[in-house]
Amino acid sequence: GSAAVLQSFLFSDSVSSGFVGRTVMEPKLYRPPPEVRGMTSLDKDAFTQTITVPALQVPTGVLNKVVKSLKKSTLQCPGVHRVVPVSEESSSFRLVLLDPQRVSSASSFSEAEAEALRSFGVSDELRQYDLKLTYDNLKTEEVLEAVLPQGQDVTSAFSRVGHIAHMNLRDHQLPYKNLIGQVIMDKNPGVTCVVNKTNMIDSTYRNFKMEVLAGEENMVAKVKENGVTYEFDFSRVYWNPRLSTEHQRVVQLVKRGDVVFDVFAGVGPFAIPAARLGAKVLANDLNPESYRWLQHNCKLNKVESKVQTFNLDGRDFIRGPLRRELPALLKGESAVHVVMNLPALALEFLDAFRGLLQPEPICDQNLPTVHCYGFSKHDDPEADVVQRASRSLGFPLENKCSVHFVRNVAPNKDMMCVRFAVPKDVLYCSESSEEPAPKKPKCEDAPDLT
Numbered sequence: 001g002s003a004a005v006l007q008s009f010l011f012s013d014s015v016s017s018g019f020v021g022r023t024v025m026e027p028k029l030y031r032p033p034p035e036v037r038g039m040t041s042l043d044k045d046a047f048t049q050t051i052t053v054p055a056l057q058v059p060t061g062v063l064n065k066v067v068k069s070l071k072k073s074t075l076q077c078p079g080v081h082r083v084v085p086v087s088e089e090s091s092s093f094r095l096v097l098l099d100p101q102r103v104s105s106a107s108s109f110s111e112a113e114a115e116a117l118r119s120f121g122v123s124d125e126l127r128q129y130d131l132k133l134t135y136d137n138l139k140t141e142e143v144l145e146a147v148l149p150q151g152q153d154v155t156s157a158f159s160r161v162g163h164i165a166h167m168n169l170r171d172h173q174l175p176y177k178n179l180i181g182q183v184i185m186d187k188n189p190g191v192t193c194v195v196n197k198t199n200m201i202d203s204t205y206r207n208f209k210m211e212v213l214a215g216e217e218n219m220v221a222k223v224k225e226n227g228v229t230y231e232f233d234f235s236r237v238y239w240n241p242r243l244s245t246e247h248q249r250v251v252q253l254v255k256r257g258d259v260v261f262d263v264f265a266g267v268g269p270f271a272i273p274a275a276r277l278g279a280k281v282l283a284n285d286l287n288p289e290s291y292r293w294l295q296h297n298c299k300l301n302k303v304e305s306k307v308q309t310f311n312l313d314g315r316d317f318i319r320g321p322l323r324r325e326l327p328a329l330l331k332g333e334s335a336v337h338v339v340m341n342l343p344a345l346a347l348e349f350l351d352a353f354r355g356l357l358q359p360e361p362i363c364d365q366n367l368p369t370v371h372c373y374g375f376s377k378h379d380d381p382e383a384d385v386v387q388r389a390s391r392s393l394g395f396p397l398e399n400k401c402s403v404h405f406v407r408n409v410a411p412n413k414d415m416m417c418v419r420f421a422v423p424k425d426v427l428y429c430s431e432s433s434e435e436p437a438p439k440k441p442k443c444e445d446a447p448d449l450t
Helices: 002-011 060-069 111-119 140-147 171-187 241-251 271-276 288-300 314-331 346-353 381-393
Strands: 049-059 083-085 093-097 127-133 159-161 164-167 193-197 210-215 220-225 228-233 259-262 280-284 307-310 336-340 369-376 401-410 413-421
Touching: 049 060, 060 093, 060 111, 093 127, 140 171, 159 241, 164 171, 171 193, 171 210, 220 241, 228 271, 228 288, 241 271, 241 401, 259 271, 259 314, 271 280, 271 288, 271 307, 280 314, 288 307, 307 314, 314 336, 314 346, 336 346, 346 369, 346 381, 369 381, 381 401, 381 413
Parallel strands: 164 193, 259 280, 259 336, 280 307, 336 369
Antiparallel strands: 049 093, 049 127, 083 093, 159 164, 193 210, 220 228, 369 413, 401 413
16 A cells, blocks of 8 residues: 555656655664675575564454554554454454554553543553564665665666666666666566666667666567557667657647658657647658667557658758658648757757758748757756757747757756747758858848748
């Protein structure tokens, strides 16, 4: 009951990042045997301990009423029964186990509790009961606190991706990594593989280098997000369970009949929901593995007829398929969205829109809306990403765009999304973007072609 709720609150939250540090707890019921400190391969038996707790002998007829009245004083410990037999012979009485931190003598009961005991005819004389506590009665952080060096952070936070728990261990935890993996697996039903990210994301293909800490080496995860099922090899593609709200936010801006260009599509978390809403989607990813799983997920969700997939560099996708489709779309009614979710680099790809189309008189009612992501370590992340997007486009976006805060990635690093309509002065400026742009005249100097 409550223990399980606390457990899930502290550890299974696959959305909140950060670390569960040392929780300030009352004096502990369980004091780990000193010999478990420094253990690196898990010996569950070493955690077994017998402690003495106070108990009341209660007639079975009033048992439920007594337990209810003593709610605050009974023992609360995962997997431990509060009510135990007095002996094998006696069936007319039971023992109700009490919390030794709250009850040390009959005078520990509150007036209401003492009154309840009198009214049920239960003696307030305390007995002693020897209670055996084992590894199974301990929470994740209790096991890790007992094992890791004293005074060190106990990290038990992880992201859950299907059957995989994904941790970012700190250096001081590495000697205990296999034990930590085993404990996370034991204490979280459904987790059958625990991995640690061993270094930064490889930014070409955005996959983590991983090391299996415990469990099976099966990296093909199956995940449901916002009602859509995805399958992928977690060790070879990029997937972040903390972005589901953001995927949903952007997809909700897309209407039936719209056209979506997903420049860094990954395994499809923007492309597939948009296609399911009735949009036409062109989705691209440079990583051959992501491209393969994107195609697989389109079939899995029965939208392969609505999604065209490409395996190109982002710039080549903008200057190829997107450029080919755009002139007709600008004349049409359907809204056009360009999603660029590669926060480490996407802002630098905006220069691909410069001079994308041949100058010709156009109706500018239907300019494409870009949703471009970026990380910022700046004090004013909003101004920072707008400035960088403007520099890359060669056009001032201040007051011509909106910025959405997505999430805090690290203590001093925010993920932001800049949304704007691509200015016609950028699409039709005479300058092409084949070479680096900053040295050339800015697009706003081009004649206004409306």
